[in-house]
Structures are given as C-alpha cells and as structure tokens.
Amino acid sequence: MPKPSLRDAIVDAAVAEFHRHGYSGAGVAGIAAAAGAPKGSFYNHFRSKADLAVAAADRFVAGNRAEMLDDPAVPRALDRVTGHFAFLGSRLESTGVEHGCLLGNLAADTAVDEPVVAAHLDGVFGGWAARLTDLVRTAQAEGDVDEALDPALTADLLVAMWEGVALRAKVHGDGTAARRQLDEGVRRLLGVR
Structure with a gap:
C-alpha cells in the first residue's frame, strides 16, 4: 500500500x-x-486555510458512506435512507458526539467570514438533499412513504434534522439520545410508523 x-x-x-x-x-x-x-x-x-477547509469537508463527506443511498443490494429506497442515517448516527458516536458534525461546525464558523467555504458547504448540503429527494420519490412510488409529502422539502428537513441532532449532541454529549432522536426523526419526517 x-x-x-x-x-x-x-x-x-x-x-x-x-x-x-x-x-x-x-x-x-x-x-x-x-x-x-x-x-x-x-x-x-x-x-489558504479556506481551501484546506473545503478539502477537509470533502474528505469528511467521503467518510459518510453516501454510496449507501444508491446501494442496489438494498432494494427498498426507504431502507437505504434509514440505513444511511443510522450509519451517520453511529459515526457521530464513534467520532465523539461532543464534536458534532464537521460540516455543520464549518458552516456555522464560516458562513459570514469565509464565503468560499460557506458556498462549498451549501453545495454539499444541496447535493445530499437532491439525492434524498430522489429516494423519497422512489419510496413514495414503492408505497413506503406518504405520497402527500413534498419530496424536496422532506429531503431538506432530513438534512436540517441531522445537523440539529448533531448540534444538540455537542451540548448534551449523549450518543444514545442522539441516535434515538435521529431514528425517530427520520421515521416521522418520512411518515413511517
């Protein structure tokens, strides 16, 4: 190697x-x-440090196993979405809940003073939401998610919920609570019981 x-x-x-x-x-x-x-x-x-932050964000994203969202071995779109967020919850615990999500941390730190980093992160979040939008639509077609849900809005809410859970985990330091919030939040946003 x-x-x-x-x-x-x-x-x-x-x-x-x-x-x-x-x-x-x-x-x-x-x-x-x-x-x-x-x-x-x-x-x-x-x-610059900003260029490094962009590269670091991309490296972090590469560890989020986004390929799970397209995994043909998992036939149902709903299972790919819930599995992906379950993985993110376990990664949050393994990297230390007190650190939260690197992407959310960078977004909060750079939104005003580092527009290059903020714009890159906005694109990362947008790309993630677009992939989730497609999966929500597929899950609706498969009958697993309520057809009345707006797929794009639901996807944006899933991303926002993830960042909120990761932020709260920094404060309370409880990985078990964060996983419970994440699991329940994903299911509720998708209208799954």
Whole structure:
C-alpha cells in the first residue's frame, strides 16, 4: 500500500483539528504540526486555510458512506435512507458526539467570514438533499412513504434534522439520545410508523 502523500496527511489532520476546535480555533501551524509537516509546506498544497477547509469537508463527506443511498443490494429506497442515517448516527458516536458534525461546525464558523467555504458547504448540503429527494420519490412510488409529502422539502428537513441532532449532541454529549432522536426523526419526517 502506498504511503499517504503529505497533502493527504494535512487534509486528515485538518479534518481532526477542525472537528475538535472549529475553523476559527484550528490554525495552519497546528494542522501542519499534527500532520508532521513543516508549516511552510502547507502552502505548497493549499492557497489558504479556506481551501484546506473545503478539502477537509470533502474528505469528511467521503467518510459518510453516501454510496449507501444508491446501494442496489438494498432494494427498498426507504431502507437505504434509514440505513444511511443510522450509519451517520453511529459515526457521530464513534467520532465523539461532543464534536458534532464537521460540516455543520464549518458552516456555522464560516458562513459570514469565509464565503468560499460557506458556498462549498451549501453545495454539499444541496447535493445530499437532491439525492434524498430522489429516494423519497422512489419510496413514495414503492408505497413506503406518504405520497402527500413534498419530496424536496422532506429531503431538506432530513438534512436540517441531522445537523440539529448533531448540534444538540455537542451540548448534551449523549450518543444514545442522539441516535434515538435521529431514528425517530427520520421515521416521522418520512411518515413511517
């Protein structure tokens, strides 16, 4: 297996540092040190901290197993949606509920002062909601989700609910409560008993 590149090491360190300390609390020097790289080498790979935040967000998203939403081995769309959110809940617990969701943290930290990062995150959330919209429509056609629901609005609410659960988990630090809120929230938003 090839050795990870210095760029990859910096991105991995940024994911961890941004997740623990937020965008404002994580500095380039600390991220470079965590990656075992000299601070100056950071600028060989990234123009700015904002560019690194975009790469870190994408790395984090890659770990969210979005491919579960398209898994042909799971024939029902509803099962793909509920399975995906169940995975996110378990990932939240394994990375430490006190850190919340990296995407939500970055969005809150960069919405005003880092428009490039905020716009990228808006696109990430929008792409996720679009995939969920298609699955809600499919689940409606399969008879598993109420046809009266607006698929796009339901998808947006699922994304917003996830971020809300992750944010509250940061405050109360209870992974069990977060998983219960997530499981029940997904089912209620989809009109499933």
